[in-house]
Amino acid sequence: MAEPKTKPTDASVSEFLEAVEPAGRRADGLELRELFDRVTDTDGVMWGPSIVGYGLQHYRYATGREGDWMVVGFSPRRASVSLYGLQTPGAEELIDRLGKVKVGAGCLWIGRLDTIDRHALEALVDRAWVMARGDEV
Numbered sequence: 371m372a373e374p375k376t377k378p379t380d381a382s383v384s385e386f387l388e389a390v391e392p393a394g395r396r397a398d399g400l401e402l403r404e405l406f407d408r409v410t411d412t413d414g415v416m417w418g419p420s421i422v423g424y425g426l427q428h429y430r431y432a433t434g435r436e437g438d439w440m441v442v443g444f445s446p447r448r449a450s451v452s453l454y455g456l457q458t459p460g461a462e463e464l465i466d467r468l469g470k471v472k473v474g475a476g477c478l479w480i481g482r483l484d485t486i487d488r489h490a491l492e493a494l495v496d497r498a499w500v501m502a503r504g505d506e507v
Contacts, residue, residue, distance in 0.1 A: 377438075378423065381416040390446050398483040399446035405488075406442065409495045414443070421445040421454065427502055441502040442495055453478040456494040458501050464494045 390396040414422040423440030430436040442455035454477050467490035472479040480486050
């Protein structure tokens with residue numbers, strides 16, 4: 371079985387976020403870091419060259435593939451911001467409250483953070499983090 375391409379690294383989250391272009395996307399990344407750090411009560415870790423991830427879970431899929439992946443995370447990419455791990459069971463109402471968002475199989479994409487309901491985003495991060503610990507939401 372092939373090694374996963376996206377794994378935790380020792381790269382600096384601060385250096386990555388300070389280098390994000392354009393400036394508006396950098397501001398989104400810095401704000402997301404503050405939110406994710408606060409809600410998870412932990413520091414993010416670089417996953418590959420462009421994802422800031424929090425926590426670690428081992429996954430085993432019905433296809434036989436397995437591996438480790440972050441619990442929640444984000445990536446301030448040039449075209450949009452990717453949000454990972456927020457599509458937990460029962461989170462549909464919160465996702466709808468976010469605002470304009472594209473829903474993918476494993477992530478959500480937003481154009482600009484200032485168009486998103488921050489309370490809904492914080493609730494989604496908290497929900498995913500709590501569920502990953504096996505607590506009730």
